[in-house]
Amino acid sequence: MSEVEDSLIHKCYSKSISGLLLTSLLCVFMMMYLLVGATTVKAEESLSIQTIYHVYVDDKHIGFVNDEEVVETIVQEKLEEGKSEDLEVSLHIKEELEVIPEFVFHTRSQNKKVTGVLEEDLTVEASAIAVVVEGEPAVYVASEEEADELLKEYIIQYVSKEDYEAFLDVLEEEEMDTSDLEVDERMYTDIDFNKEVELEEATVEPNDVLSLKDALTLLKKGVLEEKVYEVQEGDVLGSIANDHDLTLKEFLSLNEGLDEDSLIQIGDEMNVTAYESVLDVVTVQVRLTEESIPYETEVKEDDSMWKGEQEVTQEGKEGIQLIEYEITERNGSLMKRDVLSEEITEEPVNRIVVKGTKETPSRGSGQLGWPAVGGYISSYQGNRWGRFHRGIDIARPSNYDILAADNGTVTQASSQGGYGNVVRIDHNNGVETMYAHLDSIDVSVGQTVSKGQKIGVMGQTGNSTGIHLHFEVYEDGNLRDPMDYLNR
Incomplete structure (x- = not known):
């Protein structure tokens, strides 16, 4: 085989191997993708994200609940328990309460445990205004407005509402002019407490916050x-x-x-x-009054009048003065009263009495004078109507004055049975005279009288059939016939 053919075959093999490897890898990745996808779908079907709420009281974790309304319900119940039917008070939970959410993959909760702890540990406080006297809280009320009203009501126990409001008006205007006061008018120049009073914000138990009425009662009671x-x-x-x-x-x-x-x-x-008393109300007022000035009695002596006689020659009359007082009271009771000014508008008139200084001899002359002013003898001494008449009766005078028959000393001036009002005079010479049936008596026992001095008024007191004087005379204690002594 030629080198060209061998090279071509190697190239084609390599190409076939590379394609197969790529295809295999793609299959593996596809299978892995399908497997992971199927697993994810399954997990999402079995799990979901939940919210729980961790509860802290004063930074202490007490558990968690699955609904924050569990906490809110307990709080509202606590606040409702602290409410008063008659008083609107701002209430809040005393402890620091914090609820923090957390996202979790479970639905467990501690609702029962958390509810029990909150019911036991949470307490309710009221926002209040303390009326502080000399640094010590005296009472608590719901608001500053009620505290102001409380102090006003406390003051007007001892000062009328009208006077207090007038004082506040004058105080605001900074004018304390008392020069225009009319008689019986007054102006308060100071109304205050005897101790320092302040209003402070406070948090207290709801039961410590009082209504205006109860707070006033407590302050009054002390x-x-x-x-x-x-x-x-x-x-x-x-x-x-x-x-x-x-x-x-x-x-x-x-x-x-x-x-x-x-x-x-x-x-x-x-x-x-x-x-x-926790608190006293001290007031200072200026008052203008009209007062009487008592008159004095001036006694003058007159030696032409018998001693023991007197006569008013001028009736007394009271004067008038205007007095301006500064009056300090504590709880309506007088502490002191100072005079600021006085003006006499009418001088008093003295009563003048003239008294006699002429001495009266106490021993009689022995010659009796007629004991009446005129008149006649209506009955003599002797038997009359079957009984003995012991003196003489004198009737129908020109006026009813009874006169001392001679100088002497009064030994009786009183009522005596059938004789009525009686005066007896010892003439200090063995002779005594008696005057009966008087309407009134003008002398007293022990008094020295002179001959002819008025000793009483003729009348018909005792056993008498008409106005007359029954007159008897005694010598050395024995009854005598008045006609033997009278120059008639």
């Missing part, structure tokens, strides 16, 4: 503080306890060494509890 009580007359252990809203057991627990059978004495000191 806080319980231990006090010392001094035993008063009539106190017993039970009454002391009751007066301080304590049971007997509570009261005894505050007083070591005391039991139900213990005896207590006036002045003993006992420990009790009493409500002390």
Whole structure:
């Protein structure tokens, strides 16, 4: 075979071998492709991507759930439990709660476990405004508006709403001019609390947030503080306890060494509890008032008038003055009152009384004067109507004044049975005179009277048939006939 033929045959063989190899490789790759494709389809048919939600409470992983609404449901239930029917409060979960999704190829979950942990561990808080007194929270309310209203309501317990609003208006205008006040008008120059009060945001348990009404009641009531009580007359252990809203057991627990059978004495000191105000309202007001100025009584002596006699020669009259006060009150009770200005608009008029200084001799002259102003003797001493008439009766005078028959000392000025109102005068010379049936008496026992001085008014008291004076005379204790002593 020629070299040309051999070369040609080798070329054709090589070509045939290369084609076969290529074809074989293509078949292998095709089979592998079909096999891999079939496997992928099968896997996709059996697996799918799922989402789970990991739950963290305060950065601690407590499990995972297959639906984030599982967590949301627990949260809403907790918030509903914390709600109040009568109060709108902003509520939230106290703990930091975080839900993080993850894509997985399985559908397992821990819903029951996570639900149990959340129900046990989650707590509810309320956003509130604290009314802080001297750095300590006194009450909590739902909003700043309610806190402002609470403080206003607390103030107007002791200041009228109109006065408080007028004060705020003046305060805003920065004008405190009291010069135009009318009588009985007032202007508040300061209304404030006795302690520093601030409003602060706070998070508290929902039950600690109070309605406006309950918060006001709590502020009014104050806080319980231990006090010392001094035993008063009539106190017993039970009454002391009751007066301080304590049971007997509570009261005894505050007083070591005391039991139900213990005896207590006036002045003993006992420990009790009493409500002390959290906050006081202190007000300062300027008030203009019109007040009377009392008049004085001026006494003048007159030696032409008998001693014991007096006469009002000028009636007194009160004056008038305008006084401007600055009044400080605590919870409506007066603390102090200062006078800012005074103006007298009408001077008082003194009452003038003239008193007699003329001395009256107490010893009679022995010659009796007529004891009435005119009149006549309607009945003499002697037997009358079957019985003895002990004196004389004087009737129908020109006026009803009864006069002392002589100088002397009054020994009786009172009522005496059938004689009615009686005056007796001892003339200090053995003679005594008696004046009966008086309507009124103008002298008193021990008084010295002069002859002719008025001692009473004629009347018909006692056993009397008409207005008249019954007049009797005694000497050395014995009844005498008045006609023997009268110049008639």
